[in-house]
Amino acid sequence: MDDELRPGADHVSVGLDAQGRVASWSAEAERVTGRPAREVLGRRLSVPDPVEAEPSSGERRAAEEALRESEQGFRLLVQSVQDYGIFMLDRIGNISSWNAGAQRIKGWSAREAIGRHFSMFYPAEDVAAGKPARELEVAVAEGRLEDEGWRIRKDGTRFWANVVITALYDEAHRLHGFGKVTRDMTERRNAEQALRERRRLVGHLVEAQEVERRRIAWDVHDESIQSMVAVGMRLQLLASRLPEPHASAVAGLDDAVQAAIGRLRGLVSRLRPPELDQHGLVEAVSAYVEEVAGRWGLAHAVRDELTAEPSAAAAITAYRICQEALSNIHKHARATRVDLHLSTTDNGTLVRISDDGAGTAGEDAGSGHFGLVEMHERAEAANGWLSVTSVPGRGTSVEFWLPMLPDVMGLEP
Template sequence: MAVDDLPQADIELLVQSIRDYAIFMLDPRGRIASWNAGAQRIKGYTADEIIGTHFSVFYPPEDVASGKPAMELEAAAADGRWEEEGWRVRKDGTRFWASVVITALRGEAGELRGFGKVTRDLTERRSMARALDERGLLLAHLVQAQERERRRIASDVHDDTIQSMVAVGMRLRALGEGLPEEHAAGVGALGEAVEAAVGRLRDLTFRLRPPADGLVEGLTAYLEQEMAGVAYELVNRLDGEPPPESAITVYRICQEALTNVRKHAGAVAVAVELASLDGGVHVRVRDDGVGITREDGRNDHFGLIEMRERAETAGGWWSIRGAPGMGTTVDFWVPAVPHRTS
C-alpha cells in the first residue's frame, strides 16, 4: 500500500504518536492549530494549553522583540520552507537548542492555508559536540588559569597585605594608649579605618577563592558568609558534581547574582535552584526584592554583562526578568560535559 493510500486517520495517528519530534500546524497568522505528543514532551505544554496561542511563545524574548517569528513565516511563505538551528523556550522558561523546519502549506489554488512546523531538541547533541571541540578545551584551560590567578591573589592579600595592615592597627592602638585624649581620638579613628579595611580585604579573599569542596558546598558557604540578614534556600537537584570548569562558571555567575541581590534588591529572601538538564546545569536565582524596570538601567550593569558573557562563553544562555516590586529571577544554563584532554 502506498503512503497516499493510507487512511487519513492513520496518518494523523502516526503524527500524533511521534515523541522525538514536535510536529504541529500553524494557521496563516502563526497561531497553533494542532499539537502532537512530541511537542508536549519537548515544549512542556498540553494541547489544551497551547492550541490557539501564537507560536512566538516558543522564542526567547530578544527574538520576539526583533520580530524573528514573523520574519520566519514570511520567508517560509515566500520560499516554501524555512530551516534553522537556534534557542527555543519551554513552558517552564528553560531554553533548548532546536532544529526547526517551517513549511508553507498551500491549497490546490495556491492559497496559503497555514504552516507545518517540525522541531527537534538538539541540546544534548550540541553540548556533546561542543565538549569535544578545541574551543571548549581552550575555555576549560582559561577558566582553570583564571581560578589559579584568583587563588594566588587571595593568598598574597591574606599572607602579606592583611598581615601588614593588622600589624599597623596593633601599633596604632598601642600608640593611642600613650597619647593625650585630644590626640588619641584621631589615632583611634585611624585604627578603626585600618580594621574596617582589613575586614573588606578578608571578604575579598573569600570571594576570590573557588568552590574547592564542590559546587553545592561552595555555594552553601558563600550564602552563609555573604547573605546575612537575607533568608536563603539552596535547592539541589543535580545528578552529580559537574566538571570543574562548569562548576566554577556556575559558581561565579551565582556569586555575581547574589552580590546584586545583597547590594541592590532590598530582598528579604532568595532561593538558588540547581538542576541537571540537557547535559548541563540549569540554575535559577530568585529574590523577592524591588525587581527591575527598563528605566533603571540595570540591564547595562557591568555585573549583569559579566554574567551573560560567562554563560555564553561556556556555550550556554542567560536571562534576567522581574517586574517592579515583584522580585528578580536570574535564569541560566551551561553545559556540563567533561572535555577530552587529548
C-alpha cells in the first residue's frame, strides 16, 4: 500500500510505492517544487530537510519580482523605440499592441490602431490582390516573412517599408498571433534611386564622350593627317628640285610637317587606341605603359592572366582608368616603378596598378582628388568597383573590377 507525505497546511501530497518510488504527485507538490509530475513519477524519493526541499516563499517572491521587472523592462524598451514600428497582431491580423515607433512611422495613435486589421497599412491594390493575408500565411508556414514595399500612413501618403512578420506560438505550439516590425526605408530607397540615376547619367556621359572621341579621331586621321601627309610629300618633291639654300629651307618645313603628323597620330591614339580594337585590352594597355613609362623614366611590368576578353565597352573603361591611374602616378607619386596585373575574376576583369612611390593617393582620394573621383565614377557607371590603398613611403595600389558584358569572348587558356 502506498505511503503518503502530507505536510499539513500546505496540502502537499506525494504517494510512494513499496520500493520508495513516487507513485503520485499532487498539484500542490508540483506548484511548490516547480517540478511537474512527469519528471518525478517512478523515481526514488528521499525526504530531505523540509527547509532545503522546498524553495522558501521569500525565494519565490524574489524570483517572481525579478521576472516582473524583466518583463516590464522589455515592455518599456519596445514601447520607447522610435525607429521601428513594433506591434502585435492576433491570429486573424487585428492589431493588439502598438509602440511609439509605430505611431511615429504610420501616424496612428494606439487608441486609433488597436483592434483594427493591419491591412489598413497596405495600398488598395495590394489589399485587392490579397497581399496582407498571404503574408500571414507565409509567416505561419515558414515561421517569418520579410518584405519591402509601399505602405500607407494615416494622412494617406506612402512610404517604403521593410517589414518582418514573425508567427508567435504558445507552449502547446498553438498559434498565438504575430509580431510585426516595420522600418521606414524611404530615405534609403530615395538615396539608392538617386545613386542609380547618377550612375546612369555618368554612364551615358562616358558613352557619349567615347563616341565623340572616336569621331574626332577618325576626322583627324582621315582629314587632317592625310592632308598633312600630302603637304609633306609635295614639300619633299619641291626640295628635290630646288637649289641650295632653298632646298634646305623647304626640307626644314617638311621636318616640321612630319613632327606635326607625329603629334596628331599620338592624339589619335590617345583618343581611340588602335590596339584596343585590333588586339584587345592587354595589348593596348601594354603599348600605353611602354610609351609613357619610357617617357617618364619608370621601370614597369604588365602581367596578363586574363582568361576571357572583356567586351568593347568594358575594355575601353578599363583602358581609361589605367590611363588616369598612370597619369596620377606621374603627377603625384614620385615613383620609380609601376606594375600592372590583369586577371579574370568573378566573371569580370580585375586590374591592379601598383607603384613604389610616396603613398599619398589615399589622402588625395579623401580630399576629392579629381582623377580618383573620375576613376571611381567610371568603374561604378560600369557596375563595377574601384578601391585605392596607400602606405606612406611604400606606394599606392589602385584596384578595380568590371563585370563581363554580354559580348564576352572566351580565350584559349
